[in-house]
Amino acid sequence: MKIDKNILIMSRFPKRVISHFDETFNTFKIYEKVDKEKYLIDVSEKIDGIAVMGPTVVSADIINSLPKLKIIGNFGVGFDAIDIKKATDANVRVTNTPDVLNDEVADTAVALTLSVYRKIIDANQFLLNKLWLKSEFPLSRKFSGSKFGILGMGRIGKAIAQRIEAFNCDISYHSRNKKDLNYKYFPKLENLAEHVDTLCVITPGGHETKHLVNKNILKKLGENGVIINIARGSVIDQTALIEALKTGTISGAGLDVFEDEPNVPEDLMNLNNVVLLPHVGSATVETRYQMGKMVYDNIVAFFKNEKLLSPVN
Numbered sequence: 425m426k427i428d429k430n431i432l433i434m435s436r437f438p439k440r441v442i443s444h445f446d447e448t449f450n451t452f453k454i455y456e457k458v459d460k461e462k463y464l465i466d467v468s469e470k471i472d473g474i475a476v477m478g479p480t481v482v483s484a485d486i487i488n489s490l491p492k493l494k495i496i497g498n499f500g501v502g503f504d505a506i507d508i509k510k511a512t513d514a515n516v517r518v519t520n521t522p523d524v525l526n527d528e529v530a531d532t533a534v535a536l537t538l539s540v541y542r543k544i545i546d547a548n549q550f551l552l553n554k555l556w557l558k559s560e561f562p563l564s565r566k567f568s569g570s571k572f573g574i575l576g577m578g579r580i581g582k583a584i585a586q587r588i589e590a591f592n593c594d595i596s597y598h599s600r601n602k603k604d605l606n607y608k609y610f611p612k613l614e615n616l617a618e619h620v621d622t623l624c625v626i627t628p629g630g631h632e633t634k635h636l637v638n639k640n641i642l643k644k645l646g647e648n649g650v651i652i653n654i655a656r657g658s659v660i661d662q663t664a665l666i667e668a669l670k671t672g673t674i675s676g677a678g679l680d681v682f683e684d685e686p687n688v689p690e691d692l693m694n695l696n697n698v699v700l701l702p703h704v705g706s707a708t709v710e711t712r713y714q715m716g717k718m719v720y721d722n723i724v725a726f727f728k729n730e731k732l733l734s735p736v737n
């Protein structure tokens with residue numbers, strides 16, 4: 425199938441997905457170019473659609489500079505790097521990739537949680553450094569049976585809860601609205617933080633949730649509290665978090681996301697009560713292909729005048 429439309433591919437998608445785009449559309453691969461600004465100016469008059477992956481930003485200026493633009497396919501469930509208001513005003517449709525990554529992100533949340541509680545990374549390092557020959561690895565903390573709180577009970581939040589049930593945890597959550605679920609609902613985040621041992625953040629990023637987890641929430645979580653962030657760095661006040669980890673206001677953190685990716689403060693890296701991952705929540709061959717294929721399928725559907733699989737606006 426060939427569709428005579430020009431697609432600007434802004435990020436390095438999985439190879440198989442790039443092949444799908446190449447087979448169907450005329451593709452413009454800005455991610456390969458050294459002088460991206462010049463390239464964008466050169467091709468701007470032609471571009472009908474964009475395929476993009478966070479953290480690449482699609483600003484109002486970029487949308488304004490592409491007069492023929494009709495659709496932006498976002499690789500990821502979170503679309504906070506795209507100016508949705510501007511896109512909507514300019515009659516540009518935006519799509520995302522929900523559901524196909526639920527398992528992967530939920531699995532990563534569990535892995536991070538266990539890594540923090542059971543000090544899996546440190547224990548591995550201890551062995552590799554041959555320290556086992558001299559002493560026993562210090563005891564860690566039990567996770568099973570603890571109180572687990574989820575901030576954001578959407579599709580991924582539910583997938584996390586489902587897994588955490590297997591650990592016999594007392595599960596509770598905070599989200600804007602109470603859901604029809606058998607978990608305890610806290611209308612106020614601070615009450616959830618006060619109640620739980622672990623606070624797992626899986627709420628969308630963007631202005632509305634910026635620094636939802638602040639100094640006060642960290643204080644409520646308390647000295648035995650663990651924070652897990654698998655959502656967006658912007659949801660947590662990172663400076664307050666580093667301070668809370670340094671001073672023992674909370675016990676530990678497992679973070680897959682940061683405020684200014686890929687930059688991670690040295691202060692955070694130097695702490696011994698954190699496990700830090702380079703935003704790999706959805707990063708498996710299988711899931712990243714499914715996500716990319718969904719971007720492709722949405723863009724194909726748009727140009728065939730079919731219903732979009734997962735519209736955002």
Ligand code: 8YV
Binds near residue numbers: 477499705707
């Ligand atoms: C993406 C994500 O892979 O889905 C999201 O919102 O953050 C990740 O799963 C990421 O945006 C790609 O860089």
